[in-house]
Amino acid sequence: MLYLHDVWVNWFEGEENGYNVCSFHEWRKADGIEILDQIPVLYIEEEVYTYIENDLQDLPKSLLEIIYQKAYIRKNQERKPLEYAVIITDGESIMAFDTMGYEIPIRKSRLIPRQERLVLDLIKGRQPESFHISNREPKEYHILSLPPQAMTGLTRRERQLKQLLMIAIDQLEATNRLEELRYWLTEWKPERYHEIKQMDFNEAWTTLYNDLLNGWSTRHENFCRQIIKGQTYYENIWEREQQGDVSQTLRP
Numbered sequence: 255m256l257y258l259h260d261v262w263v264n265w266f267e268g269e270e271n272g273y274n275v276c277s278f279h280e281w282r283k284a285d286g287i288e289i290l291d292q293i294p295v296l297y298i299e300e301e302v303y304t305y306i307e308n309d310l311q312d313l314p315k316s317l318l319e320i321i322y323q324k325a326y327i328r329k330n331q332e333r334k335p336l337e338y339a340v341i342i343t344d345g346e347s348i349m350a351f352d353t354m355g356y357e358i359p360i361r362k363s364r365l366i367p368r369q370e371r372l373v374l375d376l377i378k379g380r381q382p383e384s385f386h387i388s389n390r391e392p393k394e395y396h397i398l399s400l401p402p403q404a405m406t407g408l409t410r411r412e413r414q415l416k417q418l419l420m421i422a423i424d425q426l427e428a429t430n431r432l433e434e435l436r437y438w439l440t441e442w443k444p445e446r447y448h449e450i451k452q453m454d455f456n457e458a459w460t461t462l463y464n465d466l467l468n469g470w471s472t473r474h475e476n477f478c479r480q481i482i483k484g485q486t487y488y489e490n491i492w493e494r495e496q497q498g499d500v501s502q503t504l505r506p
Contacts, residue, residue, distance in 0.1 A: 255324065256295040256376045258341060263288050263350050263363040272307040273405045273413065275349060275362040280410040291333055293325040293350065295341045297377040302385050303344035306351065308402075309393055310358050313338075314385040318357060325352075341365070341373060345382065348373050397424050397463065404467055411495050412470045418491055419466060419478040426481075427459050435459055442466070442477055 264285045266275045281287070296317070306313065318338050325339035339352040348370050351359035365373065395401040397420050405413050426435055432455045439450050439462045450458060466474065482488035 255320070256297075257292055257324075258295055258369060258372060258376070259292050261290040261293050261341070261350070261369055262366045263290055265352065265361040265363050267361050268310070269362055270308065270310045271399060271402070271405075272347075272349070272362075273402055275307070275364055276410050277364045278366050282410075288327065290336075290339070290350075291326040291328040293336075293339055293341055294321050295343070295373055295376055296321070297380055297382045298342055298344060299382045299384055300344040302387065303342055303347065303349075305387055305390065306342060306359050307347065307349055307362070310360070311391065312357050312389070313353070313359065314387055317385045318353075343373050343377060345374075345377065400467070408470050414495050415475060415478055415492070416470055418482065418488060418495075419474065422478065422481045422488065423459075423462060423466065426462075430455065432458070435462070438462065438481060441480065 264276070264278075264281050264287050269275055298317075302314070302317075305311070317340075321338055321340040323335040323337060325336040326333050327336060328334075336352055337355045338357075339350065341348065341350045343349075348365055350363045350365065352361040354360045364370075398417075400416070400420065405416070408416065423438075426438065435455060435458050436450050436453065439453075439458050440447050442462060442465060443450070453461070466477075479492065482492060
């Protein structure tokens with residue numbers, strides 16, 4: 255078994271998509287960084303790595319058995335085992351996860367660059383281990399879990415705001431109010447005002463969703479700000495993202 259020591263982790267909890275498990279350069283001052291005293295390293299096949307990185311389904315039993323209580327965290331001078339925690343790599347991408355005692359990768363983290371290099375050095379000359387995934391369900395993307403290509407090239411802040419916008423238009427669909435939907439579509443595409451007036455609900459919503467799905471711009475951002483206005487919970491998320499500067503104090 256391979257191990258790494260004094261490992262910096264920044265856990266993202268309940269994230270099924272790897273694009274929301276932020277790389278070190280996107281870590282923030284407000285993030286809760288932990289240092290693991292010890293954690294095992296597994297070199298695994300790309301298919302299994304992708305399954306773990308981009309889903310929250312059950313982990314292979316054989317993998318769980320190998321890593322059982324092999325990771326430790328030090329708290330108040332006491333060394334405590336984590337039931338199932340490990341660093342995985344497919345030879346290119348690298349991620350740590352912790353199941354918090356369950357059998358799914360509930361918490362996920364990237365590593366700092368220096369420790370990523372150490373992982374790749376550890377696996378040099380080795381072959382990836384194979385694990386069988388039973389009862390695997392196909393990954394499904396939807397409005398609240400966008401496909402990776404919809405997030406490609408976006409910063410952490412932009413991804414968060416895009417997800418907030420998708421929540422808002424999903425809520426718009428759920429209310430099923432045609433005139434309200436037409437209003438927002440006209441705000442987005444004022445040049446199609448006369449055409450929008452003739453659209454039914456499904457056509458208008460599909461047009462809005464497809465238009466907003468790809469890319470991100472100042473126009474997207476302004477539209478997001480408009481559509482969440484007056485909804486305190488969403489406005490708080492918005493404000494948090496405006497203040498969420500990448501940390502300049504994290505020096506591995």
